Amino acid sequence: MIKSTIDSLVERGVLLNVVADELMVTAYVVIAPTDLSYVETLVPSRVFESGAQVHVGNVTDAGDHSDQVVQILENMDLGDVAVYLCESTVAYGQALAVLGVSENPVQH
Numbered sequence: 001m002i003k004s005t006i007d008s009l010v011e012r013g014v015l016l017n018v019v020a021d022e023l024m025v026t027a028y029v030v031i032a033p034t035d036l037s038y039v040e041t042l043v044p045s046r047v048f049e050s051g052a053q054v055h056v057g058n059v060t061d062a063g064d065h066s067d068q069v070v071q072i073l074e075n076m077d078l079g080d081v082a083v084y085l086c087e088s089t090v091a092y093g094q095a096l097a098v099l100g101v102s103e104n105p106v107q108h
Contacts, residue, residue, distance in 0.1 A: 015028055020073050
């Protein structure tokens with residue numbers, strides 16, 4: 001079971017504290033195109049400098065949203081950071097639901 005709490009709002013999405021079984025990680029869930037340069041502006045440089053692994057994945061409108069979200073979590077270790085780039089508001093809402101967020105926070 002996956003449970004998440006909202007840490008803060010970020011540009012085009014949220015930063016979550018995620019607990020999946022024994023795994024505790026942070027995850028950015030944003031509405032954004034697949035663009036690694038965007039990830040570099042979204043995630044603070046201190047995260048990259050800390051040595052934490054940053055895992056990036058897409059959440060698309062097509063396909064199984066659960067698989068798209070969980071597949072990244074399965075490859076993470078404690079303290080890692082996930083970035084979910086959602087292609088639409090629908091994919092964003094589905095990613096949040098899979099991550100256990102019951103309400104869809106307002107993006108700005």
